Amino acid sequence: MRRASTLASSVLSRTLTSTLHEGGALSTIKHRFLLASLYSTTSSTGSSHSRRIFNPFSSSLGVAGALLSAAAAASLSQDVLAKEPPRAELVPKEVVLxxxxxxxxxxxxxxxxxxxDIPYKVVEVNPISKKEIKWSDYKKVPILMVDGEQLVDSSAIIDKLRNKIHGKEIVESASDKDGDDEEIKWRRWVDNHLVHVLSPNIYRNTSEALESFDYITSNG
Structure with missing residues (x-):
């Protein structure tokens, strides 16, 4: 797994460097969110995060998830360039992923x-039975419950969270059309391109790459 992580990090670095080299600020974004994404996948902080031991295939997928989240989060340029902690009264009280x-x-x-630093609980969904989300009409993950409100689709979740923790008026006043277009472009690149090239790039053989590719595209 350590070798896979090293290889995956190298692949992502080459991919992002070749794609993002024109934007100086984006290198800072990549660095910060690489740390955040790897932290979210490999560390445990109290009861907020649940961690399990998986077989090599699942572990490899975890690496792909960490790498994708690093690049995906890089699209959120307006949030990353200067981290401003949300005001205490705007932080959701109960968040379940x-x-x-x-x-x-x-x-x-x-x-x-x-x-x-938004505290949250994790509910691991069985990919076969999906019994943990039988209550929901939406049958894909992620599903994020925020103070009783259901949010779905990763990009939409991030948009709505940003409005919640910073205030919609502040977000709208701080944004500009060019910035919005840039963010949309990078999100689409991550969701539509990067996720599809990670699988064949970092897995050990063709069958494992195809298996993980099918898993990501079917269950994401």
Whole structure:
């Protein structure tokens, strides 16, 4: 797993460097969110995070999730360039993330929560039975419950969280059209491109790459 992590980090570094070299600020973004995403996947802080031991395939998927969340979060340039902790009264009181441990889109949401130090609980969803989300009409993960409100789709979740923790008026006044267009472009690149090239790049053989590719595209 250590060798896989090293290889995966190298692959992501080369991919992002070749794609993002024109934007100086983006190198700072990549560095900060790489730390946040790896933290969200490998560390444990009290009861807020649940961690399990998986077989090599699941572990490899976890690496992919961490790498994807690093690059995905890099698209949130307006939030990253200057981290401003949300005011205490705006921090959600109860946050529950329904996830697959290896899902890159779930790791993307976790990276955002970890970066802003928003406490949350994790409910691991069985990918076969999905009994943990039978109550929901939406049958994919991530699902984020925020003070009783259901949020779905990783990009939409981040948009709504940003409005909640910073205040919608502040977010709207601080944003500009060019910045919004840039953010949308990088989010689409991550969701539509990077997730599909990670699988064949970091796995040990063709069958494992195809298996993980199918898992990510089917369950993300």
């Amino acid at each position: 329904y996830q697959y441990e290896a899902c890159p889109f779930c790791n993307k949401v976790k990276a955002y929560l970890d970066y802003y």
